[in-house]
Every structure is written in structure tokens, then in C-alpha cells.
Amino acid sequence: MAVQLDDAVEKAAPRIGKGGAPPAGRGTGSRRSRVARGTPYLLLLPALLATAVFLGWPMVRNILLSFQTLNMKELIQHLTVWTGTGNFQEILGSGEFWRVTVRTIVFTGVNVVLIMVLGVLIGLLLARLGKKMRLTLSVALVLAWAMPVIAATTVFQWLFDSRYGVANWVLDQLGWHSMAHYDWVGTQLSTFFVITLLIVWQSLPFVALNLYAATTTIPKELYEAARMDGAGTWKVFTSVTFPFLKPFFLATTFLEVIWVFKAFPQIFAINKGGPDRLTETLPIYAFTEGVGNLHFGMGAAISLLTILVLLGMTAYYLRLTLKQEEDEL
Amino acid sequence: MKRSLAGRIWPNATAIVLAIGFVFPVYWMFNTAFKPTGDIISDVPVWFPVNGTFEHFVTAVNAPNFWTLAGNSVLVTVLAVGLSLLIALCGSFAISRMRFKGRKGILLTFMVAQMAPWEVMVISIYMIVRDADLLNSLVPLTFFYMLMVLPFTLLTLRGYVAAVPKELEESAMVDGCSRRQAFVKVVFPLLAPGLMATSLFGFITAWNEFPLVLVLNKEPAKGTLPLWLSQFQSQFGDDWGATMAAASIFAIPILILFLFLQRKAVGGLTAGAVKG
Numbered sequence: 001m002a003v004q005l006d007d008a009v010e011k012a013a014p015r016i017g018k019g020g021a022p023p024a025g026r027g028t029g030s031r032r033s034r035v036a037r038g039t040p041y042l043l044l045l046p047a048l049l050a051t052a053v054f055l056g057w058p059m060v061r062n063i064l065l066s067f068q069t070l071n072m073k074e075l076i077q078h079l080t081v082w083t084g085t086g087n088f089q090e091i092l093g094s095g096e097f098w099r100v101t102v103r104t105i106v107f108t109g110v111n112v113v114l115i116m117v118l119g120v121l122i123g124l125l126l127a128r129l130g131k132k133m134r135l136t137l138s139v140a141l142v143l144a145w146a147m148p149v150i151a152a153t154t155v156f157q158w159l160f161d162s163r164y165g166v167a168n169w170v171l172d173q174l175g176w177h178s179m180a181h182y183d184w185v186g187t188q189l190s191t192f193f194v195i196t197l198l199i200v201w202q203s204l205p206f207v208a209l210n211l212y213a214a215t216t217t218i219p220k221e222l223y224e225a226a227r228m229d230g231a232g233t234w235k236v237f238t239s240v241t242f243p244f245l246k247p248f249f250l251a252t253t254f255l256e257v258i259w260v261f262k263a264f265p266q267i268f269a270i271n272k273g274g275p276d277r278l279t280e281t282l283p284i285y286a287f288t289e290g291v292g293n294l295h296f297g298m299g300a301a302i303s304l305l306t307i308l309v310l311l312g313m314t315a316y317y318l319r320l321t322l323k324q325e326e327d328e329l
Numbered sequence: 330m331k332r333s334l335a336g337r338i339w340p341n342a343t344a345i346v347l348a349i350g351f352v353f354p355v356y357w358m359f360n361t362a363f364k365p366t367g368d369i370i371s372d373v374p375v376w377f378p379v380n381g382t383f384e385h386f387v388t389a390v391n392a393p394n395f396w397t398l399a400g401n402s403v404l405v406t407v408l409a410v411g412l413s414l415l416i417a418l419c420g421s422f423a424i425s426r427m428r429f430k431g432r433k434g435i436l437l438t439f440m441v442a443q444m445a446p447w448e449v450m451v452i453s454i455y456m457i458v459r460d461a462d463l464l465n466s467l468v469p470l471t472f473f474y475m476l477m478v479l480p481f482t483l484l485t486l487r488g489y490v491a492a493v494p495k496e497l498e499e500s501a502m503v504d505g506c507s508r509r510q511a512f513v514k515v516v517f518p519l520l521a522p523g524l525m526a527t528s529l530f531g532f533i534t535a536w537n538e539f540p541l542v543l544v545l546n547k548e549p550a551k552g553t554l555p556l557w558l559s560q561f562q563s564q565f566g567d568d569w570g571a572t573m574a575a576a577s578i579f580a581i582p583i584l585i586l587f588l589f590l591q592r593k594a595v596g597g598l599t600a601g602a603v604k605g
Binding site: 037039040041043044046047048050051054055057058059061062065070122125128129130133134136137139140141142143144145146147148149150151152153154155156157158159161163164166169201204205258262264265268269282283286287290291296299300302303306307310314321322 | 340341343344345347348349350351352354355357358361369370371372373374416417419420422423424427429432435437438439440442444445446448449450451452453454455456457472473475476479480483533536537539540544555558559561562569572573575576577579580583584586587588
């Protein structure tokens with residue numbers, strides 16, 4: 001989740017440091033300036049080196065693996081068997097991959113829409129509350145936000161336990177008696193319901209708190225002017241808040257897409273992608289095929305395709321950012 | 330502008346409902362952890378731990394390897410975050426204070442690196458680590474966690490470094506400090522809050538990491554706490570009391586850190602947003 005925050009700020013926040021920095025080491029003597037010219041590279045060397053070794057290399061390795069047959073036998077005997085595009089042909093030819101892809105896109109879409117809409121509503125509510133109430137709600141949000149993913153997942157399993165879970169008891173008390181002892185992980189839809197609830201619960205605080213923080217930066221005069229013109233709540237939102245915070249909305253949506261798309265521990269720990277692998281999203285699918293079923297080459301090919309799907313889903317935003325970077329630098 | 334009574338009540342009512350909704354799972358975790366088993370598996374939920382007990386915490390802590398794994402988790406997390414802070418601080422200083430060829434490309438590299446789908450790269454990482462004969466070791470975990478948090482740390486610190494007025498540094502240099510001294514004596518103290526906020530998010534990421542350790546360190550004593558927690562339930566059958574105690578133990582350090590630092594973190598990170 002950490003990743004999210006930065007980028008939201010990154011985008012919502014026009015970079016303060018830029019433009020101000022004069023060229024390094026100008027002036028004093030030629031030897032000094034040559035040393036100074038090397039300084040930034042020297043300072044960046046460890047970071048770049050680490051990225052190349054621990055991210056670049058696995059990435060390259062992943063691409064290589066996806067063109068290999070690598071099952072139990074090859075793994076143990078350290079064999080390298082190239083199969084060309086065999087893995088990709090098999091995956092793209094199977095209905096399973098496409099079903100999982102569509103499922104992942106729908107899952108991501110539903111979650112992100114819920115998170116953004118509800119998050120914005122809660123953020124706007126925070127802005128409307130009195131001081132004490134705002135603090136109360138903020139603390140509640142922070143607690144949910146800070147819950148480690150695995151701990152939260154375990155707690156949700158307990159809340160939705162079929163025999164002693166609180167959720168079933170409450171539903172039963174409310175008169176929905178068929179829900180007593182309901183097995184939430186028994187069907188695809190109900191499992192997804194629990195997973196969605198968990199993800200939305202965990203993601204809302206980030207959107208809500210940051211939206212609230214961002215709205216405090218909007219000049220009050222803008223609101224006053226809009227009110228004077230007779231704008232209602234909705235009109236104020238669409239004509240002042242939204243346009244002003246557009247970079248924030250874009251960045252947050254983008255981050256939520258990435259985060260929900262990559263959600264692994266939540267889905268894996270709740271029911272391992274079950275029942276009958278019906279709640280597998282692409283990351284889980286790649287994991288189950290690769291590590292679970294020991295078809296490592298196949299798994300690598302799926303993960304490569306997964307990255308492509310993710311890139312496709314975020315292409316719009318990435319292009320926008322790249323353009324922006326070009327304009328700024 | 331005066332609001333009507335209804336207009337004043339509904340936001341507060343909604344806020345209360347929401348606050349309860351957000352806190353409830355956290356509360357329920359602690360509540361279950363402190364209740365005796367009889368109160369946990371009762372047909373009517375026991376809403377408050379009236380017969381509080383520590384037995385579940387004892388069970389959880391005495392589970393095989395708990396202390397080893399807790400030690401592993403702390404070691405890996407602290408090392409990973411520490412290393413990435415160190416490396417990122419150097420890099421962010423170069424990026425935000427110096428102008429040089431390739432700066433844009435480097436910046437983009439880190440932005441892309443930040444999106445890296447680690448969850449789906451476990452297979453190739455597994456192969457690399459296996460070929461290096463380092464499965465079931467904490468060394469690769471530390472380095473990969475370091476890199477998971479590095480781009481974020483670097484990009485965030487960049488904002489903090491940039492926010493320190495350049496004049497301060499320059500006047501220190503006029504007063505006879507070298508560039509390095511100026512950094513250590515003037516810039517670094519001003520960066521402290523930023524470093525803390527940034528390390529918080531790095532800490533959470535590393536503390537939570539699950540898919541990689543799941544694949545790399547299968548030996549029971551070589552894992553980290555997320556692995557332990559996810560397997561706890563299957564080991565202990567349906568002992569929800571012990572499971573929730575285990576979850577509490579795992580969550581408490583982060584909850585405390587977060588409550589302490591969140592104001593700084595949210596405020597600090599959005600401070601950049603204000604000044605734009």
C-alpha cells in the first residue's frame with residue numbers, strides 16, 4: 001500500500017524541487033567541475049545498480065523462462081529446454097486464460113469504482129464534520145488502513161466463519177435465516193463478496209484521508225464564488241472540487257487499479273482461489289500454474305501476459321504521465 | 330451559513346456508523362483474542378471480553394518457531410528499510426538538487442520500478458535464488474524487500490530534499506562547510522520527519538510481504554511472520570482464539586507505528602501537494 005501514497009502525492013503534488021536546481025558544480029576550475037559532474041551519477045549508482053540486479057534481472061529471467069519448458073524434471077536436472085512460443089500458444093489457445101483475464105478485469109473494475117466513489121464520499125464527509133467527529137472517523141480510518149494485510153485477511157475469515165462468524169449471526173438475527181451457518185467460501189460470488197469487502201475496507205481510508213487533505217488545499221474563495229452563483233453541493237463538486245483535484249483523482253485511480261489488480265494475499269489466503277479455482281485472478285492463476293502445479297515455464301509466460309494486461313489497463317495514465325514529464329523537464 | 334437540524338445530524342450519524350464499520354474488524358480481532366474459548370464458540374456472539382484471558386496469546390507465542398520467525402521478520406524488515414533509506418537518500422539528493430544528463434530517464438526508471446508486479450515475478454525470482462543456492466536464506470529476502478521499497482523511498486525523499494531551502498545549504502557552504510558537511514549538518518536534521526514518514530511505508534511493505542517468502546523460504550524456521558500467520562489457522566484447526574491472538578501480535582507493531590507517525594506521514598506527504 002505504501003506504493004500508493006507516494007504516487008498519489010507524486011501526481012497530486014506538483015514537484016516542488018524542480019526548476020530551482022542550478023547546474024551542479026559550475027564555475028570553480030575544470031578539475032573540480034569534472035568531479036562535480038560525476039557526483040550525481042556516483043550518488044545514484046547504488047540505487048540504479050540495485051534496481052538492475054534485483055528488478056531488471058528477474059524481469060529478463062522471466063521473459064527467458066516464458067520461452068522454456070520447465071517442469072519438475074527440467075527443474076531438478078537443471079535442464080534448459082527451449083520451446084519457442086509453445087507456452088504462449090497453449091495459454092492463449094485455452095479458454096481458461098481468457099476467462100481468468102475477463103474475471104480479473106471485472107474484479108478490478110468493480111473494486112476500483114467502489115473504492116473511488118465511496119472514498120470520495122467519505123473524504124467529502126470528513127470535510128463537513130466538526131472537529132471531534134472528524135478526529136473520531138479519522139482514527140477509525142487509520143486503524144483500518146494500518147491493519148496488515150494478512151492479519152486483516154485472517155480477521156475477515158473469522159468474521160465470515162460459517163459456524164461462529166458474526167456476519168452470519170447478524171444476518172440471521174435480521175431475519176435472513178437461511179444465512180445462519182452460510183458457507184461464504186462455498187460459491188464464487190460469495191467468496192468474491194468477502195474479498196471485495198476486505199479490499200474496499202482496506203483501501204477506502206487511503207482515498208478518503210488523502211482526498212480530505214487535498215480538499216483543504218483548495219482556496220476557499222473558489223467555493224464562496226460558486227455558492228454565490230447559486231451552485232448546489234453536486235454542482236460545487238463538479239465545478240470546483242473535481243477540476244481542481246483532477247490530478248489527484250487520476251493518480252489515485254491509477255494506483256488503486258494497480259493495487260487491486262495485484263491483490264495476492266487477500267485472495268490467496270481466503271480460499272486459495274477456490275472454490276474450483278473460480279476466484280483466481282491473473283496473479284493467483286500464474287502462481288497456481290507455475291509454483292503450485294510445477295509448470296514454471298508456463299507460469300512465467302502467464303505472468304508476462306499478466307504484466308501486459310496490467311500495462312494495457314494503465315496505458316492511458318502512463319502516457320499522460322510520460323507527456324507531463326516531458327513538458328516539465 | 331446555518332444548516333438545518335437534519336443537515337447537521339446526518340453527517341454525524343453517517344460518520345458514527347462508518348467509524349464503527351471501520352473499527353469493527355480490528356476490535357473483533359482483539360476481542361476474540363482475549364475471550365476464553367467458550368465465549369468464542371458460543372451461539373450468541375459475546376460482544377465484550379468480560380472474562381478476559383491471555384491463554385490464546387500464550388498458545389500463539391508458544392507455537393513452533395514463533396520467536397525465530399518474529400526475529401527473522403524484524404531483522405529482514407529493519408535491514409531492508411535501513412538499506413533502502415541509505416541508498417535512496419543519496420539518489421534523491423542527486424535527483425532533486427543536481428542537474429545532469431539522463432536525469433529524466435533515471436527518474437522514469439524509478440517510476441516504472443515502483444509499479445513492478447512483484448507478485449507475478451515470484452517464479453523467475455525463485456529460479457534466480459535457487460541457482461544462487463540461497464533458498465531458505467534471509468539474504469535474498471532482505472535485498473528483494475529493499476528493492477520493493479526503494480523506488481517509493483527515493484521518489485518520496487526527493488520531495489522532502491527539494492523542500493529544504495537551497496539557501497540554507499548554500500549559506501552553510503559560505504560559512505566554510507564542505508558540501509558533504511552542509512548536507513550532514515543542515516539538510517539531514519531537516520529531513521528527519523521525512524525519513525520517518527517514508528520509513529513507515531517501507532516498514533509496512535516489508536513487514537507484510539507474503540508471496541515471495543511463500544515461495545523462497547519453505548523451511549519452517551526460515552520464514553517470516555506473514556507466512557506463520559497464514560499457516561497458523563490450518564495448523565491449529567479452528568482455534569480462532571489463538572489465530573486472532575496471533576493476528577494481534579502481528580498487527581500491533583504496525584498499528585502503534587501508524588498511530589504515532591500517521592499525522593506526520595499524511596501531513597508530510599501532502600505538504601508537497603499544498604505548495605505546488
